[in-house]
Amino acid sequence: MHLLIKNHSIMKKTLFIIILVVSIFDVVHAQWKLNLEISTSLNSVYFVDDLNGWAVGTGKILKTNDGGQTWSMKAVGSSVELTSVQFANKNLGWAVGTKQRGSLSVGVVFKTIDGGGSWREFEITSSGWLTSCSFVNENMGWITGEDGKIHKTVNGGTKWQMIETGSDNILNGVCFVDHDNGWAIGNGGQILRSTDGGLTWSIQSFGTNNHFEAIFFIDCCLGFVMGGSFDNMSVIFKTIDGGISWEKLNCNLFGKIKAGYFINDQVGYCVCETGGIFKTTSGGYYWEAFYLVPLPGGRPYFFNDVYFSDKDHGWAVGEGYIFSTDIVNGTIFTNNGVSGYPSLLLQNVPNPCSDITTICFSIKSTTNVGLTIYSLSGTSIDRIVDRGFKPGDYQFTIDLKAYQTGIYYYSLVTDSFAETKKMVVVR
Missing domain, CATH: 2.130.10.10 (YVTN repeat-like/Quinoprotein amine dehydrogenase)
Structure with missing residues (x-):
């Protein structure tokens, strides 16, 4: 299996920094x-x-x-x-x-x-x-x-x-x-x-x-x-x-x-x-x-x-x-005068969630994509996606029956983009 993040320890440190930021608020593109x-x-x-x-x-x-x-x-x-x-x-x-x-x-x-x-x-x-x-x-x-x-x-x-x-x-x-x-x-x-x-x-x-x-x-x-x-x-x-x-x-x-x-x-x-x-x-x-x-x-x-x-x-x-x-x-979305849309990760729906939830994201160019769910401590819980994608909009429905009540984070990583959002599971 081709892993997008080769150094797991670096990934955990990076994710921890991201978690500190998004624990205040997520960014909506x-x-x-x-x-x-x-x-x-x-x-x-x-x-x-x-x-x-x-x-x-x-x-x-x-x-x-x-x-x-x-x-x-x-x-x-x-x-x-x-x-x-x-x-x-x-x-x-x-x-x-x-x-x-x-x-x-x-x-x-x-x-x-x-x-x-x-x-x-x-x-x-x-x-x-x-x-x-x-x-x-x-x-x-x-x-x-x-x-x-x-x-x-x-x-x-x-x-x-x-x-x-x-x-x-x-x-x-x-x-x-x-x-x-x-x-x-x-x-x-x-x-x-x-x-x-x-x-x-x-x-x-x-x-x-x-x-x-x-x-x-x-x-x-x-x-x-x-x-x-x-x-x-x-x-x-x-x-x-x-x-x-x-x-x-x-x-x-x-x-x-x-x-x-x-x-x-x-x-x-x-x-x-x-x-x-x-x-x-x-x-x-x-x-x-x-x-x-x-x-x-x-x-x-x-x-x-x-x-x-x-x-x-x-x-x-x-x-x-x-x-x-x-x-x-x-x-x-405009960046440096060039119109288009960026790769982006949307908030899961519903959130808070219980049995299932849907995660949507958009890709602006052909790229490798990794979508992973992490625990609050930064441990990888579920690898949802790990493959190549063409430009477009995508959605995945996640089965949460095995998840405990608590706060989780899901991270989208491509060759040129990374974003993390918070997900709350309640029973």
């Missing part, structure tokens, strides 16, 4: 492409469908009507820092943030009724820093800011009512799912809940080191709050009863989560302060990292927001760039 690089830092992105979207940041509002292939830019002043954007439809939308006036910071709301062609500015002098907005229709919306203040409008943002929540922390996010039920998050590990349209708030505290940055509710019961710190494990809390109680998830992400978006109770996406776009298919417990084409000069990525217009079309923005994904049609 898929579907995110760089749409735009600009000198402006972007903080928030919103799409009303798969074509029409907006992004905001330092002194700029960007607009696209072709899914992010091209963008137009409108300047709103170099002293303006916009932190959040939302649209009710293709014409009506809002962007919030702060404006520096000398040594004074003033909260600002920009409103458009023509899809971003023009914007009307409103000042909120009672708050110097506005962080997030949430609208449930064309008239009713809420804004969070500093000192625990929340502002509410019932006339589309022309006038705002300031509400004292009882918190004195900076509130970083707000999310309402209807006229009555809403939540806000802030520094100091605080989650605020309202059931009367934001007029009164109850406060729950989860430790001063749990700084919350992102909030997302699918409906009035199921929601996620995310955050953390730069040099620690990420923090994710989940509720299934509308925020009456919260479960802290032991996830595998590191660093502060800046934003998150969930398609359903299992599938979600997030971006972290430490860089990268991540996906979960386990309701937030386990996350995979997407492979991103490196920036020129090897600059690191710093993302601030991620948003999906539907389950297949998503965008992420950060410190001078916009990325997009089209899960239905896929995105051609």
Whole structure:
């Protein structure tokens, strides 16, 4: 038998290093492409469908009507820092943030009724820093800011009512799912809940080191709050009863989560302060990292927001760039200007698994292929494949009846490619 790995001791050492890396998160070779690089830092992105979207940041509002292939830019002043954007439809939308006036910071709301062609500015002098907005229709919306203040409008943002929540922390996010039920998050590990349209708030505290940055509710019961710190494990809390109680998830992400978006109770996406776009298919417990084409000069990525217009079309923005994904049609992988697709190893399905599971992989050129399953300690358990393959997509169904409950790793090795992923067997 021709062995692809001739030195078993070297293989075990290499695999052990790979295991240390993938024990944090696996890398997914898929579907995110760089749409735009600009000198402006972007903080928030919103799409009303798969074509029409907006992004905001330092002194700029960007607009696209072709899914992010091209963008137009409108300047709103170099002293303006916009932190959040939302649209009710293709014409009506809002962007919030702060404006520096000398040594004074003033909260600002920009409103458009023509899809971003023009914007009307409103000042909120009672708050110097506005962080997030949430609208449930064309008239009713809420804004969070500093000192625990929340502002509410019932006339589309022309006038705002300031509400004292009882918190004195900076509130970083707000999310309402209807006229009555809403939540806000802030520094100091605080989650605020309202059931009367934001007029009164109850406060729950989860430790001063749990700084919350992102909030997302699918409906009035199921929601996620995310955050953390730069040099620690990420923090994710989940509720299934509308925020009456919260479960802290032991996830595998590191660093502060800046934003998150969930398609359903299992599938979600997030971006972290430490860089990268991540996906979960386990309701937030386990996350995979997407492979991103490196920036020129090897600059690191710093993302601030991620948003999906539907389950297949998503965008992420950060410190001078916009990325997009089209899960239905896929995105051609580009390396050094040459289009094509790389050899890649996909996550086994299902995972966790019990009796059987399926492993899929793609090969870009004729090559020898080895597919092996290893124990957590690096011992070879099962040699699934060891032969030559032509370019194409392949799948193998694995019988797991002889496997014990535990964590395993499967590794794909070709003449020019190697990748390892984690598999969990449960009984």
